[in-house]
Amino acid sequence: MSCLNPLRFIKTKSLRIVALSFILGYSLSLTPVWAQGNPTAPITLDGRQLFKVSQLEGFEAQPRADYANQILNRVVQSGDPVQVKVVEIKDLPVIRVNGLNLLTVTEKDAPEGMLKEEQAELWRDRIDVAIKLAQEQRRPGYIRQALLISVGCVLLAIALTSVLGSICHRLLQRLIRQQETVPEATAPTRSLELFLKFTLALVRTALWLAVALYTSNQFPQTRVWSQKIADLVVYSLASPIIPLGDKSYSVIQIIILVGLFYGLLIVTKTVKNVLRSRVLGLTGMNRGAQETIAIIANYTLILIGSVVLLQLWGLDLSSITIFAGVLGVGIGLGLQGIAKEFVSGLVIIFERPIQVGDFVNVGDFMGTVERISVRSTEIRTLDLVSIIVPNSRFLEKEVVNWSHSSFVTRIKLPIGVAYGSDLTKVRELLIDATKDYPDVVSEPPPNVIFRGYGDNSLNLELLVWIKEPRKQFIIKSDLYFRIDAILRDRNIEIPFPQRDLYVRSGSLPIELSPQLEASLENWLKKYGNGANQRD
Known part of the structure; x- marks a missing residue:
């Protein structure tokens, strides 16, 4: 295998080079045809x-x-x-x-x-x-000088590529640290990181393309091919080949339009973050209401900005109705899932059954809602793991929202005491265990319910109200520690499962065969007489 892999790689690479050369030669052969x-x-x-x-x-x-x-x-x-x-x-x-x-x-x-x-x-x-x-450029002296210049350009391009990669890496590390230390409203988003990586790749590609064109222009033998390739690229990018309505647009114009739309998305997201962190934060509204207003403002700006860009571009909006029809057919045939999640996201944003900052249970997951988009919702679990949940799950299945329409939540702590314990005293001790605990609210007050007689204990249940539902497991653990210490200090027995076994004595009717009875009699006579004589 170690010998076959390099051969396979060389063969594959050679085939790619041959195919690329054929396509390039065929494309260059069309240049005179275009010029006709x-x-x-x-x-x-x-x-x-x-x-x-x-x-x-x-x-x-x-x-x-x-x-x-x-x-x-x-x-x-x-x-x-x-x-x-x-x-x-x-x-x-x-x-x-x-x-x-x-x-x-x-x-x-x-x-x-x-x-x-x-x-x-x-x-x-x-x-x-x-x-x-x-004629001068075909002399050996000029060729040696051109080779030195070309090698210098390649080495300079390698150095610039390394420097650009180092700068991009440092910027990414700074963005990551800023995202960890600065609140998420002002921290750079992942889209900014992707934009930075895309810009780095674009700059590197442009750099190597410029080096290739410059070095090829140094030699008269390769200058003809580089000029043909440049003419081919310019013709392919600058010629209007994409019809939209009554006009046709070139690839460069479409790329510029896509770049403007991407810039529009970055600007609207920045405005959304500033609105959420700097403006809405001063109003005193809760986090869910701030997130809802910011999302609505974001999509409104995207819609208005898209219309303005298309109008400034000179594209008649009525000419793209065919694309709207194709999009509708695509949604009807193959995009039902995306359309369902999109509609579910709009329902969640405007109806607000859950909001950013709510503590929820969705299936087997429990955590805080961190982000709501038109397709999915991000939940941060108690283990600090981000779970991406489709929006339709919040509308099609049962969801426990611990923070909905209330700032406090009640938790239950089952407790069992031994039979014979003074329940009135136990009730007072359990309520005393919740006093002075910072996460237990005083209103509504804690309560103790007698659930009934169990197999091994008297079953009670302590009901307390807390203001941080995401900390309920820590609160239960702390309260159980307090309860155990208080009950032991007051000599209140905490029972464990017990089972009693009763064995009754008596005669067992056993029937023996005649042969066995005869054998036993002979054995008794023989050994019994010997025992009597010794006595």
Whole structure:
């Protein structure tokens, strides 16, 4: 297996490279097809655009440019000294390179206000400089210098990537510490951490892309491919290919729109946190009411901000009705669960059967409600574990809300004392055990109920009211410690299960067979007589 895995990895990687090369080559082969129909075509040398030629009557712009580009590449590859000049043929200036007719300049090639002869001279100078520069960049000295620059750029990119990763790690650690120390209303949310990681990945990708383009532009052999790839990427991103209503939008425009929506979500969440922690906290409302108002304000701002963004973007809202129809069909066919949780979340937010800060029992889970969203509710258990509960469970099943419509909760402590104990005295001792305990409220007062006669004890029940239901297990434990100490101090017996066993004596009727009776008689005669003689 250790020998097969590297081979499999190399084979898979090679197949990916071949497939990527095929797709890239096919995409680059489509570049001339995209260029067809354009009134101009570029004259390039080693990937650098010199100028553009126009379309003539009977001659397309692209064939003219292709012919000129082939001659320029042939001259550069030959390495011969360059001689570029302008000659006049049939009253038209013609640019010649080493005796070869490169390009005929016409009135359509010259901009308004410039003669065709002036345009030809300008292009001649550009061609002369470009050919000499291309020949210079093919010399060994320049290639060595370009290699050193490329290696330096790669090393610099590695160092910058490491520095950016270190900075992002420190920021994340600071966010985590701030989230642990600062109240959750002002602490950075997880979305901010995801945004930071996404920004780091985007910056790293842009950095390596810039390094790849820069290093490829250093060499004339790779500059052509980098230019084609750049043109392909620009065409793919900048061309309007996504129709929405009467307009079409490019990929870059859609990415910008998505980025604006993401920024809108961050702004609305920040406003929600500030409203909840700085504004609503001063009103004296309870935590559940503050959370409800903050959630309603958050979704209202998202709705208004989305409409404003779409209007500023120039998108007619009536043109996206088809998407609303598709969304409705999707909800009807495959998103029933999400729709159910969404509606349940709205019911919980507005009806408020549970609120943030309530202490609840949901199935086997018991804890404090920390967050309510339109899809789920977060409960923090007594073990400080976060449980994400779908909202529909709060409406479809029984939920115990210890904090609903009341600030205090009653707990029960079953107690058994031995038969013969003075119940009046025991009742006073149990009530005394709850006095001066800080978490037991005085109103309503504690009470003791006689539940009945048990198998081994007189069963009582101590009822006390507490103001912190999440601490009920600690309170029960402390009260039981107090009760046990008081009952032992007053010699009140706490019974344990007992069972009495009675054994009755008597004769047992046993029937023996004749053979067994005869054997016993012989044994008695034999050994009985011997015993009598010894006596």
